[in-house]
Amino acid sequence: MPLPAIDGWFAVDDGVAHLLGTRCADCRTVHFPPQTGLCRNPRCQGEDLAETRLSRRGTVWSYTNACYPPPAPFAAAEPYTPVTLAAVELAEEGIVVLGQVKDMTVDDLRVGMELELTSGALADGPEVWMWGRP
Numbered sequence: 001m002p003l004p005a006i007d008g009w010f011a012v013d014d015g016v017a018h019l020l021g022t023r024c025a026d027c028r029t030v031h032f033p034p035q036t037g038l039c040r041n042p043r044c045q046g047e048d049l050a051e052t053r054l055s056r057r058g059t060v061w062s063y064t065n066a067c068y069p070p071p072a073p074f075a076a077a078e079p080y081t082p083v084t085l086a087a088v089e090l091a092e093e094g095i096v097v098l099g100q101v102k103d104m105t106v107d108d109l110r111v112g113m114e115l116e117l118t119s120g121a122l123a124d125g126p127e128v129w130m131w132g133r134p
Ligand SMILES: [Zn+2]
Pocket: 024, 025, 026, 027, 028, 029, 039, 040, 041, 044, 045, 046
């Protein structure tokens, strides 16, 4: 497996990608990326945050594409091909997670459609989570 672009935010086990968050033992709020210290819920004083795997499927909340290369340290492919991005809502956790979309363009996406977590390599090699067809 290629090196993860960010350590501790996702895992790929037997080819299946999972986002890693934390869940507060007191109020059950889920945090992504993983939180340490205090719960982010302003009405909660919880400090007992345990690692949890997030839902692998969600619905498209919004999407766009990046038609020009993002600035460094992002390493863009040469020649640059537009990257599709989707903000995907996870119903159980009540959060929206942004990610690159694998093998789809904005023409393939609609708000409300279901996507599934997967992973793929960035242009310079490291692996990240991505959203893809279920
Ligand atoms: Zn809490």
